[in-house]
Each structure stands twice: as C-alpha cells, then as structure tokens.
Amino acid sequence: MxxxxxxxxxxxxxxxxxxxxxxTPLKKSLARALRREKLRSFVLIAPLLLFILISFLAxxxxxxxxxxxxxxxxxxLPETVQVxxxxxxxxxxxxxxxxxxxxYRDFYQAREQRIHTRLGxxxxxxxxxxxxxxxxxxxxxxxxxxxxxxxxxxxETDEDWGSVETWRIIQKFSPRYTPxxxxxxxxxxxxxxxxxxxxxxxxxxxxLFVRTMWMSIAITVSCLLLGYPIAYLLAHVKRSTANVxxxxxxxxxxxxxxxxxxxxxxxxxxxxxxNDILVWANLIDDAGRLVMINNQTGTIIAxxxxxxxxxxxxxxxxxxxxxxxxxxxxxxxxxxxxxxxxKVYFPNTIPGIGAxxxxxxxxxxxxxxxxxxxxxxxxxxxxxxxxxxxxxxxNWGLAAALGAMLxxxxxxxxxxxDRIVGIDNVKxx
Amino acid sequence: xxxxxxxxxxxxxxMFAGGTAVAGNHSLALEPCENCADELTVVSWGGAYQQxxxxxxxxxxxxxxxxxxxxxxxxxxxxxxxxxxNEAGNVxxxxxxxxxxxxxxxxxEGLALxxxxxxxxxxxxxxxxxxxxxxxxxxxxxxVPQIVYSTTFGYRTDMVGDNPPDEICDIFDLEAYxxxxxxxxxxxxxxxxxxxxxxxxxxxxxxxxxxxxxVDAALAKLDTIKDEVVWWTAGAETPQLLAxxxxxxxxxxxxxxxxxxxxxxxxIGMMWDMQSFDLDGWIVPTGLSEEKANRVKHFLKFATxxxxxxxxxxxxxxxxxxxxxxxxxxKHEELGIEMxxxxxxxxxxxxxxxxxxxxxxxxxxDDLDAKFQAWLAQ
Numbered sequence: 168m169x170x171x172x173x174x175x176x177x178x179x180x181x182x183x184x185x186x187x188x189x190x191t192p193l194k195k196s197l198a199r200a201l202r203r204e205k206l207r208s209f210v211l212i213a214p215l216l217l218f219i220l221i222s223f224l225a226x227x228x229x230x231x232x233x234x235x236x237x238x239x240x241x242x243x244l245p246e247t248v249q250v251x252x253x254x255x256x257x258x259x260x261x262x263x264x265x266x267x268x269x270x271y272r273d274f275y276q277a278r279e280q281r282i283h284t285r286l287g288x289x290x291x292x293x294x295x296x297x298x299x300x301x302x303x304x305x306x307x308x309x310x311x312x313x314x315x316x317x318x319x320x321x322x323e324t325d326e327d328w329g330s331v332e333t334w335r336i337i338q339k340f341s342p343r344y345t346p347x348x349x350x351x352x353x354x355x356x357x358x359x360x361x362x363x364x365x366x367x368x369x370x371x372x373x374x375l376f377v378r379t380m381w382m383s384i385a386i387t388v389s390c391l392l393l394g395y396p397i398a399y400l401l402a403h404v405k406r407s408t409a410n411v412x413x414x415x416x417x418x419x420x421x422x423x424x425x426x427x428x429x430x431x432x433x434x435x436x437x438x439x440x441x442n443d444i445l446v447w448a449n450l451i452d453d454a455g456r457l458v459m460i461n462n463q464t465g466t467i468i469a470x471x472x473x474x475x476x477x478x479x480x481x482x483x484x485x486x487x488x489x490x491x492x493x494x495x496x497x498x499x500x501x502x503x504x505x506x507x508x509x510k511v512y513f514p515n516t517i518p519g520i521g522a523x524x525x526x527x528x529x530x531x532x533x534x535x536x537x538x539x540x541x542x543x544x545x546x547x548x549x550x551x552x553x554x555x556x557x558x559x560x561x562n563w564g565l566a567a568a569l570g571a572m573l574x575x576x577x578x579x580x581x582x583x584x585d586r587i588v589g590i591d592n593v594k595x596x
Numbered sequence: 597x598x599x600x601x602x603x604x605x606x607x608x609x610x611m612f613a614g615g616t617a618v619a620g621n622h623s624l625a626l627e628p629c630e631n632c633a634d635e636l637t638v639v640s641w642g643g644a645y646q647q648x649x650x651x652x653x654x655x656x657x658x659x660x661x662x663x664x665x666x667x668x669x670x671x672x673x674x675x676x677x678x679x680x681x682n683e684a685g686n687v688x689x690x691x692x693x694x695x696x697x698x699x700x701x702x703x704x705e706g707l708a709l710x711x712x713x714x715x716x717x718x719x720x721x722x723x724x725x726x727x728x729x730x731x732x733x734x735x736x737x738x739x740v741p742q743i744v745y746s747t748t749f750g751y752r753t754d755m756v757g758d759n760p761p762d763e764i765c766d767i768f769d770l771e772a773y774x775x776x777x778x779x780x781x782x783x784x785x786x787x788x789x790x791x792x793x794x795x796x797x798x799x800x801x802x803x804x805x806x807x808x809x810x811v812d813a814a815l816a817k818l819d820t821i822k823d824e825v826v827w828w829t830a831g832a833e834t835p836q837l838l839a840x841x842x843x844x845x846x847x848x849x850x851x852x853x854x855x856x857x858x859x860x861x862x863x864i865g866m867m868w869d870m871q872s873f874d875l876d877g878w879i880v881p882t883g884l885s886e887e888k889a890n891r892v893k894h895f896l897k898f899a900t901x902x903x904x905x906x907x908x909x910x911x912x913x914x915x916x917x918x919x920x921x922x923x924x925x926x927k928h929e930e931l932g933i934e935m936x937x938x939x940x941x942x943x944x945x946x947x948x949x950x951x952x953x954x955x956x957x958x959x960x961x962d963d964l965d966a967k968f969q970a971w972l973a974q
Contacts, residue, residue: 280706281704281705281706282705282706284701284704284705285705288962291962291963292962295962295963295966296963298959298960298961298962298963299959299960299963302704302958302959303959305704368970368971368974369967369970370970371969371970371973374973375973436840436842437776437842438840438841438842439840461826539829543826543827544827544972544973552969555969557676558672558673558676559676559965560962560965560966561675561676561679
C-alpha cells in the first residue's frame with residue numbers, strides 16, 4: 168500500500184459507513200459504477216437500437232398508420248368538405264349550388280396541382296366510377312364557365328355528380344381517419360343504412376386469409392413429418408457422418424430462393440421430369456398427366472422444401488441434447504422400442520417441435536415469392552394481394568390494412584401458442 | 597383508327613426502303629450541355645430490351661460526352677416506386693422507361709415532367725417537328741415514345757397438327773386446340789379479345805365494355821377456358837411455357853416470341869390476328885435538380901432522334917415510334933436477317949389489329965382491375 172492511499176484512509180471519518188478508496192460511501196460508488204456499466208452497454212447497443220427504430224419499426228408504424236389515414240379528401244377538397252357538412256344525405260336530393268361552387272374552386276385548384284386523379288382513385292376504392300368521373304371532370308373543368316352556375320356544368324360532364332350516392336360517399340369519407348380500408352379487408356361495405364358483407368362474387372380477402380392459414384398449417388405439418396426423421400437420423404449417426412448430412416440439409420438453404428422455386432417448376436409441370444418418369448413407368452398414361460403446379464399442391468410442395476431446414480435445425484439441436492441413457496433405461500425396464508420412443512424420447516423433443524413449427528408457420532404465413540411463382544390463382548396467399556396493392560393497384564391504404572390484420576393474426580396465434588405450448592418450452596438449441 | 601393509319605404508313609415506308617438503309621456512320625456532333633450533371637440513373641425493363649437501349653442510346657452517348665449511366669431494372673414497379681419517392685421528396689431516378697398507360701397515370705398525377713416537343717426533342721432530319729413525327733403515338737406531353745410493340749400469340753407448331761390457329765377466337769376453341777393457354781394476369785387485352793369473340797364488332801368493343809353486362813359477358817367468355825389458363829406476369833414466361841410444351845398457345849410481347857423463334861429456334865409459330873399494339877417510351881420524373889434535368893433533357897433529345905430509334909431495331913424486333921425512323925430500319929445486328937417482316941407494324945402482320953384505348957383504360961382501369969382480380973380468385 169503506497170503512502171497516498173494510506174493518507175486518504177487515515178483522513179476518513181470513522182462513522183461506520185463502508186467507504187471506497189476515494190472516500191465516497193461504497194453504496195454510492197457501487198451505484199455509480201453500475202450506472203456507468205449500464206450506460207456503456209446502452210451506448211454499445213445504441214447504434215443497433217437506432218438502426219432498428221429508424222429502418223424497421225418506424226417505417227412499419229408509418230405504413231400501418233396508412234390503413235386508417237384519410238387526409239386526402241379534406242386536403243384536396245377543403246372548402247367542399249366544409250360546405251358539405253351541412254348537407255343531409257337522407258333528404259334524397261343532391262347538394263345545392265353552394266356545394267358545387269365550392270367544388271369548382273377546389274377542383275380547379277386540384278386540377279392545377281394535378282392531384283385530382285389521386286382523389287378519384289382513392290374514392291374509387293369505395294365505389295367504382297369515381298376514378299373515371301374525376302378524370303373526365305379534370306379534362307373538362309378548364310372549359311367551364313367561371314361565372315357558374317356550376318351544378319349543371321358538373322352534371323353535364325358526368326351525371327353521377329347529380330346523384331345522392333356520390334355525395335354520400337364524399338361526405339362519409341371527409342374525416343381524416345376512416346375504417347373503410349379495414350372494412351374492405353374483411354369483404355364488408357357500409358351502405359347508407361347498414362354494414363354488410365359484399366356480394367358473394369366480390370369477396371376475396373376472407374377467403375384468402377383462410378386459405379393462407381390452412382395452407383401454412385399444411386406446410387408446417389408436412390415439414391414436421393419430413394423433418395423429424397431426418398433430424399432423428401442426424402442426431403443418431405456418427406458425428407462425422409452427421410456433419411456431411413447436415414451440409415446436405417443446408418445446401419439448398421444456401422441456394423437462391425428463385426433457383427429452388429424454378430427448379431420445382433421444371434420438376435412438377437405437366438411436361439416435367441416427374442410426369443415424364445411416371446408416364447415412362449406406365450403408372451399414368453400420357454393424357455392423364457398430373458397437375459402439380461400452378462395450384463395449391465405446387466405451393467405446398469415448393470414451400471415445404473424451402474422451409475424444411477427451419478424445422479430440421481431446431482429439432483436436431485434439441486435431439487442432440489437428449490441423453491441416450493433415457494431410452495436405454497426405458498428399454499431395460501421392459502418398454503418396447505415403440506413405447507420407449509413414444510413415452511420417453513418423443514416428449515423430450517417437443518421443445519424442438521415447438522420451435523420448428525412456430526418458425527415455419529410464421530415464415531409461411533407471410534411468404535410471397537414462391538406462391539406467386541408456383542401458385543397459379545388457387546395457390547396464392549394474402550401476401551400476394553398485399554404486394555399487388557402496393558405495386559400494381561397502388562391502394563396502399565388497403566395493403567396496410569391487410570398487413571395490419573395479418574400481423575394481428577400472427578400475434579394472436581402466437582399468444583394462443585404461448586398458452587397451449589408455453590413459449591418457455593421452445594428451444595432453438 | 598388514326599393511330600393504326602400512322603403505324604401502317606410507317607410500316608409501308610419501311611417495306612419500300614427495304615435493307616438499303618445505312619445504319620451507323622452517324623455524326624455525333626452534339627450541342628454542348630451547360631450546367632449539366634455527368635451521371636444519369638436510367639430505369640428500364642432489363643434483359644434484351646435494356647441491352648438494345650444501351651447499344652443504341654447510352655453507349656454512343658457515353659462515347660460522345662463521357663457521361664456515366666446507372667441502369668435500374670424497375671420499370672415494372674415504376675409507378676409505385678415513383679409515387680413513394682415523390683412522397684418521400686427524394687427522387688433518385690432521372691429517366692424512366694414505362695408503357696404508355698403508366699405514362700398517362702404518372703402524367704395525370706403530376707409525377708412526370710411535361711416536355712415541349714419543339715425544344716426538348718429533336719426534329720426529324722427533313723425538318724418535321726418531333727410532335728408531328730411521333731404523331732398520335734405521343735399520347736401526352738410527358739411521354740416520349742420509343743417503340744411500338746404488340747401483345748400477340750405464339751403457338752406450338754407441333755401441337756396443332758395441320759390446322760394452326762390463325763384467328764384470335766381460336767384461343768377459346770378448346771376442341772380444336774386442347775391444352776393449356778397462357779394469358780396475361782390483367783384485364784387489359786383479355787377483356788377486349790373475349791368481347792370481340794362474343795361477336796362484338798371491333799369498333800364497339802369499348803362501348804360494350806362500358807356496361808356491367810358487357811364486362812360480365814367478357815368474363816363469362818373467359819370462364820369457358822379459365823381452367824385451362826396459365827396466368828403470366830412476366831413477358832419471359834410464355835416463351836418458356838411454349839418451349840417446355842406446357843401450353844399450346846399463349847400471349848406475350850412479340851419481341852419475346854421473335855427471340856424464341858428466330859434466335860433460339862423453337863417450334864413456335866406467330867399468330868398476329870388481333871394483336872394489341874402498345875407503346876413504350878420515356879418519362880422524366882418531376883423534382884429533379886437543375887443539373888440533372890438539363891442532362892437528362894440533353895440525353896433524351898439525342899436518344900429519341902430519328903437515327904437512334906432506328907438503331908434500336910437492329911437489336912430487338914420492336915418498331916421505332918417515329919415515322920421518319922422506319923425507312924432506316926435495317927438488318928439484325930448479329931443474325932443479319934431483315935427485321936421489317938418481324939415488326940408488328942408490317943402490313944402482312946397487321947391486317948387485323950386491336951388498338952387499345954388509353955383514355956378509356958385510364959378511366960376504367962381501377963374498376964376493372966378489382967373485378968378481374970376478384971373473378972380470378974373465385
């Protein structure tokens with residue numbers, strides 16, 4: 168101990184409080200050190216946290232917000248919306264000249280900024296015909312007589328301007344937030360008096376949600392049936408052999424998704440390898456070639472193959488930790504092979520099954536590219552519709568609503584899963 | 597009809613000019629570009645088409661000016677991406693290749709710049725103004741057309757016996773032509789063909805489709821072959837399906853079929869009846885910086901002049917969109933075959949064509965897309 172330290176120790180008051188070398192109470196100094204430690208670890212993870220916030224959570228939140236956002240109506244037609252608030256749709260008459268005068272001024276402005284077609288497309292989601300009406304009006308409004316009367320001029324361009332239903336929809340979608348996209352996402356529509364499901368031949372989203380669910384379950388089950396024996400084999404052969412086999416499992420994993428999917432096309436199509444072999448082996452005749460692609464079968468086969476490693480790996484790592492002495496003990500107590508497996512071995516693998524199943528299911532439910540390529544019209548998922556609305560129809564609000572529902576569905580399932588299986592029982596290795 | 601007249605006139609001149617056209621050897625005396633950026637990001641479709649643009653437009657331009665090009669293969673999602681960029685206030689594309697209907701949409705929404713035919717585009721060598729040279733093909737002020745292509749049918753020559761399909765309604769004839777057909781997964785063209793084969797005269801197609809009953813009738817017609825249809829979204833799918841013998845006939849872009857037949861020697865025949873003419877061309881996004889805008893206009897003036905458009909036809913079988921380019925269309929750069937007979941605009945191929953109505957589709961696309969998609973899912 169050097170003399171400086173001895174000095175401080177000697178200068179400490181003798182009040183029974185434990186002190187650090189510099190004289191501060193030990194408790195305080197410990198807290199400070201811990202705080203510093205925490206701060207340091209926070210600073211260390213800060214870049215990642217920030218990255219996740221900015222590049223992942225914020226965009227998702229922003230996108231989901233679009234599912235209720237409806238600024239466009241009141242932003243594009245601000246004056247009309249105000250004047251229209253007093254109009255009563257149950258009166259059975261279209262609004263009066265004052266509303267049309269406001270509409271003329273708003274529309275003219277919107278036409279100058281070229282934003283009227285966006286509003287037309289927006290309202291078209293609620294009722295067909297708006298898009299065309301807005302476009303036609305946009306083309307003709309510059310030729311209108313500025314002095315009015317406006318109502319007759321609008322109706323001359325498109326008679327729907329004179330209909331109560333048109334104005335009811337504009338009024339209804341004036342607020343800045345709307346449940347409209349969610350209604351569409353469950354195939355419902357609200358007419359003038361009630362909420363109801365759309366006509367049978369226009370319903371697609373509920374059907375797609377149900378299809379996405381059951382096909383994902385089918386894929387998970389077939390992954391389990393195929394993956395379990397493989398994982399069992401991997402866990403019970405020599406280490407060196409297991410490593411070689413593991414590479415075989417991982418090899419497709421490292422191959423491009425598109426290549427694997429296209430390979431399935433070559434295999435499964437009617438003039439493809441599998442059908443050719445079956446015909447050659449006289450198992451089927453040339454006219455009766457099996458249809459295995461561009462339908463649900465194709466999607467299930469291709470996705471089972473693609474997601475299989477996600478089932479095998481957790482199963483394998485759990486099986487590796489099961490001591491062989493358990494089964495030996497069961498057998499020495501007189502259990503048959505089957506009983507020993509079913510009563511002793513299998514229950515031990517349940518955490519692996521849980522982990523694999525949840526991984527495969529959640530990946531499958533949001534899958535997009537494989538169903539698009541091999542699913543035809545009957546084997547596509549809800550995610551394909553979301554992609555369609557994002558990139559082709561540009562109905563981002565509906566895409567966001569469908570996405571939010573899918574997210575909720577996954578969270579709800581996750582919750583049920585936790586209640587039934589218990590998330591603590593899930594083991595990734 | 598005006599459109600068709602122009603296209604046919606274009607093709608006819610091409611016939612007379614034959615192979616005498618001299619490509620190459622063009623002087624590249626470009627006007628200087630002041631206050632211009634020296635890089636451009638250009639968006640196109642990828643594949644052979646983009647390569648033809650690089651060969652005919654950007655490579656010679658780089659040689660003359662040193663400007664570097666970055667190509668992005670996003671034309672299929674151009675409208676969605678441009679809208680997102682515009683919302684974010686960060687437009688990273690300088691020039692975008694789109695089909696005419698997308699150009700209408702982008703121009704309508706103010707996402708594409710309006711271009712002046714007199715100042716922004718090059719006049720024909722004989723002094724005809726650009727607007728007159730492009731004629732009706734310049735569907736609006738934002739769009740500078742490059743090529744005329746068509747969506748038409750190819751069929752397996754070995755699967756149709758002695759009776760190859762020669763008219764559009766054969767696609768609905770499951771007895772004479774059993775087997776699958778490939779159709780594009782969109783209402784455009786399919787509804788028109790179905791309506792036409794329901795017995796509607798060509799000039800009445802859009803009047804009929806303007807009614808709900810007309811659309812239902814068209815979908816009912818498509819219902820008769822629905823189980824036998826493979827729906828495609830990328831132009832390369834049909835040639836592949838035909839090559840594999842998966843389908844007996846299928847629609848796709850004529851240039852894709854040209855490659856499959858002439859370059860890859862597949863047993864495929866062309867059926868040109870009721871081919872649907874469409875246009876592809878450039879738009880300039882709004883919101884570019886001044887240097888970028890100057891540069892992109894400078895390039896555009898060069899890339900859409902008479903000689904450049906004719907040059908592109910050496911690499912791909914799409915007709916140039918300028919009337920004055922047609923006589924200059926020569927032989928295929930590598931194969932050395934005459935390109936004129938493979939053009940959709942050739943008189944032998946365009947006896948009965950379908951001209952689709954851009955304005956009508958712009959007005960009705962949202963409705964019919966929704967209906968068509970719901971019908972597909974049933």
